[in-house]
Amino acid sequence: MVALAVLSQQSWAAGVRGTAKSALAPVESQMMSIASAVEAATAIFGDVASLRTQNQRLGAENQDLKRQLAEMNAAAIDNKELRQALDYQRSFGHRTVAAEVVGRGPDSFSRTLQIDRGTADGVQAGMIVVSGAGLVGRVREAGPHGAIVQTLADPQSRANVFLSGSGLQGTVVGGPGALHVQIEHRLGIVPTKGEWAITSGIGGGYPRGLVVGAVTSFTHSDAASVDVALIEWANDPRTLSLVIVVVDFMPS
């Protein structure tokens, strides 16, 4: 196993490794579809339980209407996500590829997503990944028909941002609970709750202007060289099902 790890890490093995990692993507896509169907079914059962009294009165006709409503809601959520993605692609001004999330990282240490687009679709390692809500992360590895995305929640993830209200600059650091932003001290200026953290473009890792999240709390210490604010990420990695890979921006 150690030998396999060392060998598969070599650059000449990247192609084989990527192909092997892409192999599971179709099965995972099916599993995610089943998960969505189970969630939809669970939602219907939940609604039925809460509306039992009303259902008894209205009878079978009402149940039928409820089923139709649940199906329409599910379709509306899909439509909303697709419309957001389409609007984003139109307004963003970069060339993009939409991808479906087919899996997530196997352990809690690395917060990654597996998507169903790879080098065959123009996706390369290093490209940035966004959603209609904002920045998701960066492509870490790409196989022919799948790629692994390191999300902002990954503890190793870093992104330079500025705060929309105060203009303070800082670096967002990933974490399992919430994103932290380490903010430079500036005399007399402190972040305020609710202002947006937006990528600054400094360092060339991400283009300027991508929404990361909103400040939820702030800790100031005169003794520390930086202040720390907690950020509510605009994306919830547990519910992300569709992402957009920006294929014409590579970090400098």
Added chain:
Amino acid sequence: MKVAAGILLMVAAALLQVTWASQLEIAGAFPNLVLIAVIGVTWTQGVRAGLLWACVGGILLDLNAPGPLGPHAVALLAGAYTAGFWARNLDRDRFLHPMGAVACGTVLYSLVLMGADGVLGLPIPQLDTAVPLVVAACAVNAALTLPLLGVLRWVTSRLHWEPAAA
């Protein structure tokens, strides 16, 4: 038959782990179904079977993780060995023992995984991030041990697998 069932078990556990398990996140950690399955196999079928299926399950997890193939397999081998050692030397009929073995296996699995990543030059989380995650993972995995072990025992009894000698 036994090999096919084992592969099916590991593939199912790995797919569930990378698709559904993250929905059950508690304090930043989510269930490691492959680790629980490997320790369950070790507990019921012996350390040799556990080590074999640790390799299979680990490769499946590595296929879904960034980086080279192997770190998860090595980490699972450590977890399986811990469980085998525990089952061989302690009273395996007590219900708390499998939970303890899974908790210890989770700690060792996490340490070996981070160590392997460090040796291979991959990024590893800082200590203040890793410790709460490992503690939460221990609790989550231990809590799921008994029901999943019950399912595994039911399956192995249906397939007429002989339990391993202590």
